[in-house]
Amino acid sequence: MGTALIYDEEMTKYKLLWVDPACKIEVPERLTASHEALVRNGLADRCVSLPVREAVDAEILLVHSEEYLEAVKQTPHMTLEDLKEFTLQYGDVYFHPNIYHCAKLAVGSALQLVDGVMMGKVKNGMALVRPPGHHSMRSAANGFCVFNNVAIAARYAKQKYGVKRILIVDWDIHHGQGVQYCFEDDPSVLYFSWHRYEHQKFWPHLRDSDYDIVGKGDGAGFNINVPWNKVGMENSDYLSVFCHILLPVAYEFCPDLVLVCAGFDSAIGDPEGKMCATPEIFAHLTHLLMNLAGGKLCAVLEGGYNLTSLGQSVCQTVQSLLGDPLPPLTDLSGPCRSALESLQSVRAAHRQHWSCLKHAVDLPTSEISTKRVKLSGEEAKEQAEEEQSGTEEKIWAEPLKRVSPPVCSAVVLPDDVVCPDACERLGSAEELNPHSLILKKDFLKDDDPLTAFSRVFSLIERMKKNEIRNGLALVGDVTMAMTCVVQHVAAEDNSRILLVCVGNGNIPSHIKEDGKTLVVQISCENTVEQESKYYVPVCLKKSCTDSSGFLQSVFSVLLPLGYQYNPRLVLLVRTPGSEVCDGAWLQLTGLLQSFAQGHTLVLLQEDDKACVDPTAAVLLGNPAPPLGQLQASPTEDAEAVERIRSRLKDDWKLLMTAAPENG
Ligand SMILES: NCCCNCCCCCS
Numbered sequence: 010m011g012t013a014l015i016y017d018e019e020m021t022k023y024k025l026l027w028v029d030p031a032c033k034i035e036v037p038e039r040l041t042a043s044h045e046a047l048v049r050n051g052l053a054d055r056c057v058s059l060p061v062r063e064a065v066d067a068e069i070l071l072v073h074s075e076e077y078l079e080a081v082k083q084t085p086h087m088t089l090e091d092l093k094e095f096t097l098q099y100g101d102v103y104f105h106p107n108i109y110h111c112a113k114l115a116v117g118s119a120l121q122l123v124d125g126v127m128m129g130k131v132k133n134g135m136a137l138v139r140p141p142g143h144h145s146m147r148s149a150a151n152g153f154c155v156f157n158n159v160a161i162a163a164r165y166a167k168q169k170y171g172v173k174r175i176l177i178v179d180w181d182i183h184h185g186q187g188v189q190y191c192f193e194d195d196p197s198v199l200y201f202s203w204h205r206y207e208h209q210k211f212w213p214h215l216r217d218s219d220y221d222i223v224g225k226g227d228g229a230g231f232n233i234n235v236p237w238n239k240v241g242m243e244n245s246d247y248l249s250v251f252c253h254i255l256l257p258v259a260y261e262f263c264p265d266l267v268l269v270c271a272g273f274d275s276a277i278g279d280p281e282g283k284m285c286a287t288p289e290i291f292a293h294l295t296h297l298l299m300n301l302a303g304g305k306l307c308a309v310l311e312g313g314y315n316l317t318s319l320g321q322s323v324c325q326t327v328q329s330l331l332g333d334p335l336p337p338l339t340d341l342s343g344p345c346r347s348a349l350e351s352l353q354s355v356r357a358a359h360r361q362h363w364s365c366l367k368h369a370v371d372l373p374t375s376e377i378s379t380k381r382v383k384l385s386g387e388e389a390k391e392q393a394e395e396e397q398s399g400t401e402e403k404i405w406a407e408p409l410k411r412v413s414p415p416v417c418s419a420v421v422l423p424d425d426v427v428c429p430d431a432c433e434r435l436g437s438a439e440e441l442n443p444h445s446l447i448l449k450k451d452f453l454k455d456d457d458p459l460t461a462f463s464r465v466f467s468l469i470e471r472m473k474k475n476e477i478r479n480g481l482a483l484v485g486d487v488t489m490a491m492t493c494v495v496q497h498v499a500a501e502d503n504s505r506i507l508l509v510c511v512g513n514g515n516i517p518s519h520i521k522e523d524g525k526t527l528v529v530q531i532s533c534e535n536t537v538e539q540e541s542k543y544y545v546p547v548c549l550k551k552s553c554t555d556s557s558g559f560l561q562s563v564f565s566v567l568l569p570l571g572y573q574y575n576p577r578l579v580l581l582v583r584t585p586g587s588e589v590c591d592g593a594w595l596q597l598t599g600l601l602q603s604f605a606q607g608h609t610l611v612l613l614q615e616d617d618k619a620c621v622d623p624t625a626a627v628l629l630g631n632p633a634p635p636l637g638q639l640q641a642s643p644t645e646d647a648e649a650v651e652r653i654r655s656r657l658k659d660d661w662k663l664l665m666t667a668a669p670e671n672g
């Protein structure tokens with residue numbers, strides 16, 4: 010199934026008709042720049058183009074009041090003076106004779122995308138729309154928004170498809186208060202938003218945007234606000250929030266559909282956000298959400314006001330939706346103090362609502378209240394200062410090309426094992442099949458190990474040359490294979506291997522010290538080994554059959570380590586006796602493709618042959634199946650994970666979730 014792209018140039022046909030400094034950045038070129046970037050990078054052609062349509066009244070009324078809709082209906086016939094007058098009743102938004110038409114198309118685009126995904130016409134998709142939606146409220150336009158595209162799409166999905174749980178991720182740099190107000194008492198819609206806040210000093214200056222606003226009544230816990238109290242946030246800050254807040258909660262929630270308020274004013278170069286995260290970050294944020302809800306993900310454009318970073322960020326997002334290898338994220342130096350304070354505050358505010366956060370430590374008493382009383386004149390003065398200050402031009406490198414190798418997955422199997430789904434029989438070596446390359450090898454015969462492993466080594470060599478993206482081998486002795494592979498690869502001087510070992514089995518000690526291999530072993534036996542910077546044993550009491558403990562350790566330990574280490578190869582090994590349930594194993598296989606441009610080699614013991622097909626399916630780019638709502642993990646497991654993080658956080662800063670006590 011493909012990736013949908015919804016765009017129509019009709020939505021470029023409205024603009025600001027008078028002088029208003031607050032609105033001048035919302036220009037039609039935002040849409041053309043986004044679409045042209047996709048076309049220029051050959052991405053538009055790879056998508057399934059779905060037509061736009063106008064939303065009908067009943068759909069708009071899922072969120073907005075009749076009086077508001079009636080009022081907006083009058084705008085096409087208004088004079089310029091009437092439009093100005095009409096606009097005055099709202100904040101930071103403008104009207105135009107054609108904006109009602111465009112607003113209906115924007116909603117209709119989001120609904121077309123939901124239809125395409127929910128009816129299985131496409132796997133996922135992106136709608137390029139204007140006007141944006143996440144600030145508009147039941148009876149008010151606001152922040153360039155007229156109708157709340159994503160909020161309507163959520164209500165529409167529930168009504169038409171009976172979707173039970175919807176996750177809305179709002180990575181725009183502004184708080185989508187319109188979405189928050191729509192679902193704040195609704196436990197079936199989990200709204201997550203990060204936003205520039207600066208202690209309420211930044212637009213829209215709402216007390217309701219702070220971290221302690223968690224939802225009301227039955228909706229308590231289903232509204233997550235992450236305020237950024239400083240500008241200049243980087244990739245590390247965004248990844249920390251995904252690893253330590255959003256992903257654990259999202260997997261516990263287990264949505265049936267993921268909607269993204271895809272605003273790109275949170276990228277470097279944007280005049281509104283003034284953040285420093287690079288366009289590549291959206292490739293990773295998108296990928297990290299793609300194994301939720303069976304891959305059903307609808308991204309709808311919100312903000313983004315620097316046409317260069319907007320175009321690049323849109324391309325990064327769509328390329329991930331298409332399943333292309335992820336770009337490397339370099340120099341992840343760890344979250345800044347302000348981000349850690351926000352992270353800690355949000356986790357503390359939600360620990361009572363989410364079992365995955367139950368063990369989040371309380372706010373230190375010394376915590377300065379992050380809420381400041383707003384003095385009247387202060388706001389205008391700061392606003393004025395801000396207008397002047399943000400003049401320095403940011404520069405950043407254009408994202409590298411993300412090239413898919415000719416072969417996606419290669420598998421090395423004994424003769425008696427059937428080829429995995431979607432893999433075809435290998436012709437002669439030259440005919441590399443676009444899906445997979447089968448190196449049929451019989452490990453059950455008494456080949457001496459080295460010849461047997463030579464097939465695996467050739468697989469690795471081809472990965473290095475980017476002829477193959479990832480691979481899987483079913484071997485007679487998985488621990489031996491692991492050792493040989495590590496030795497073979499570590500022989501290279503600039504190798505960096507992330508070895509993820511699931512299950513018991515002792516890792517040869519020389520592997521743990523060479524610094525060229527970072528070993529994370531998730532098992533159920535108490536390894537007596539003292540861990541070092543490069544050997545991280547995660548012991549889970551209920552062994553790996555407990556998905557929640559397993560996944561929590563993946564999110565809060567393995568992913569941060571992997572991002573910081575930035576390996577060139579990922580070796581994923583499942584040792585005998587690890588009854589890790591397949592669901593968690595497949596999620597892990599999917600999530601690990603964040604690293605090394607997807608160069609993952611999976612090693613399985615031959616009696617694990619039942620794992621081959623489902624693992625190959627995920628390696629080929631299919632979403633890992635949902636796990637169901639996760640229960641609380643055993644306390645001792647959660648505490649074990651916390652202990653690991655606190656012990657290793659000085660070496661690996663992405664493990665941090667709280668600002669250090671000292672100054
Ligand atoms: N400096 C201009 C102030 C603009 N304030 C409204 C921003 C709305 C963004 C929608 S994503």
Ligand SMILES: [Zn+2]
Binds near residue numbers: 183
């Ligand atoms: Zn925005």
